Amino acid sequence: MKDLRFVFADEELVAEFLKFAKEHTREKTTRLLTLYKKNSQIVTDDYKGHNVWKILKSIFWQKQVRRCAICEKELNEINSYDVEHYIPKTEFWWYAYHTANYYVACGTCNRIEKNDEFPFFSPTPLINYEKRKLFSNCYPLLINPLHENPYDYFRVIFQADAKTNKKVVVLAPLKKLDDLQRQKAITTITIFNLNLKKELLPSRKVQMEWNIKLYNKLFKLAQKVKNNEPDLQEYFDNLDEDYKNLGYASMIMKGNVEII
DSSP, rough: OOOOOGGGGGGGHHHHHHHIIIIIIIHHHHHHHHHTTTTOOOOGGTTOOTTTTHHHHEEEHHTTTTTTTTTTTBOOOOEEEEEEESSSSSSSSGGTTTTEEEEEHHHIIIIIITTTTTOOOOOOOOOSSTTTGGGOOOOSSSSTTTTGGGGTTTEEEEHHHOOTTEEEEEEEETTTTHHHHHHHHHHHHHHTTOOSSSSOOOHHHHHHHHHHHHHHHHHHHHHHHHHTTTTHHHHTTTTHHHHHHHHHHHHTTTOOEEEO
């Protein structure tokens, strides 16, 4: 999972956000508000023909180093990834055109694994448009990589997969987390199926192959971190850029790593 907090300090992205907001946010949100005031349930079909988020796809893709923000799988084709709404647009429609709610994720993470799931830490008040200000008092159980550092939640574990015995990389909560943080880490892993515990769809079989590549590429780095070897930084600096920029590599370099 990538740390995306940089997007709000990136001048190019901020310029695109301002342009997007000027051209779309007020107009499209007003349209949804009109539906809401007519007591119409706002559903996915209400966004058809108004998919303006694709305007931001290419620039997010570049800034995320062409990888899914969640599973970090490489995104080679524009049809293989989406602009993901961290806060789902169907239930919380007033966030649909909010530029602080976007990142790029692969179609599997966005449409299949997460879809509209967005659990909260209990107890949580009922949130609707009239009570939207209460949202700030709620505690979503999905880590928001736009505003939180995922590397403060996870440790990377190098192990053999229980079913296939293939060597893979998985995530686990850091041991120092409080109850809320631990629940967020576990829920994020579970909902996005990051450790491949659910039935493997064809797209997640690609993820298994990606995890095997991760293991092979980053295992030596993990060993050097665990052993505090003197050439650690030199080894890291010489890694391929595609791997050096991964969230997995950042977590390993922080010492959040285990080898089983």
